[in-house]
Amino acid sequence: MPHRPYVIDPMISAKSIAARVEELAHDITDHFADTEKLVVVGLLRGSFIFIADLVRELRLPVEVDFLEASSYGDSTKSSREVRILKDLRGEIGGCDVLVVEDIVDTGFTLNHVVNLLKSRGPRRLEVCALLDKPSRREVDIRATWTGFEIPDEFVVGYGIDFAQRNRSLPYIGKVRFTS
Numbered sequence: 001m002p003h004r005p006y007v008i009d010p011m012i013s014a015k016s017i018a019a020r021v022e023e024l025a026h027d028i029t030d031h032f033a034d035t036e037k038l039v040v041v042g043l044l045r046g047s048f049i050f051i052a053d054l055v056r057e058l059r060l061p062v063e064v065d066f067l068e069a070s071s072y073g074d075s076t077k078s079s080r081e082v083r084i085l086k087d088l089r090g091e092i093g094g095c096d097v098l099v100v101e102d103i104v105d106t107g108f109t110l111n112h113v114v115n116l117l118k119s120r121g122p123r124r125l126e127v128c129a130l131l132d133k134p135s136r137r138e139v140d141i142r143a144t145w146t147g148f149e150i151p152d153e154f155v156v157g158y159g160i161d162f163a164q165r166n167r168s169l170p171y172i173g174k175v176r177f178t179s
Ligand code: IMP
Pocket: 046, 071, 072, 078, 101, 102, 103, 104, 105, 106, 107, 108, 109, 110, 153, 154, 155, 156, 160, 161, 162
């Protein structure tokens, strides 16, 4: 389906992202300092670049797993129904778990995923989100650690897409329609 033409206005530079990822990794390393193993769960697909950068800054024994939940489909409208499209490969009962999400928007996706994973009896479960749009929240949930709070804009880049496009941009920008 063709889209209205748009441009991407830079919002958060690659350099700022890298600096913030380092800070987040430092805080997460402190929090889980005594862990035997931290299972880092990336929510596909938007978190794939963030998780890759984040785990390389963690000074902890880490395992990586992925989970895919449906949220937006191919539009910018959030849907309330959250489905699990791809589940974890490993068990997390008794484990330390860090869920890594790209954006917390209405909160429906994260709320659903956190409840699901908590029902499996992890020892500890925390959430790190790169971006948060607090003004959009409909479910009372927040990440333990947040990279950046942003206004109600549709953003792309650093793994985040608009209808599967623009994930490979090294920075985060906002979508602005030109017609
Ligand atoms: P929520 O369930 O409304 O919190 O939606 C969260 C998910 O919607 C995120 O994990 C993203 O995949 C997607 N999303 C929310 N805002 C944006 C955006 O500005 N750009 C691209 N995807 C977004």
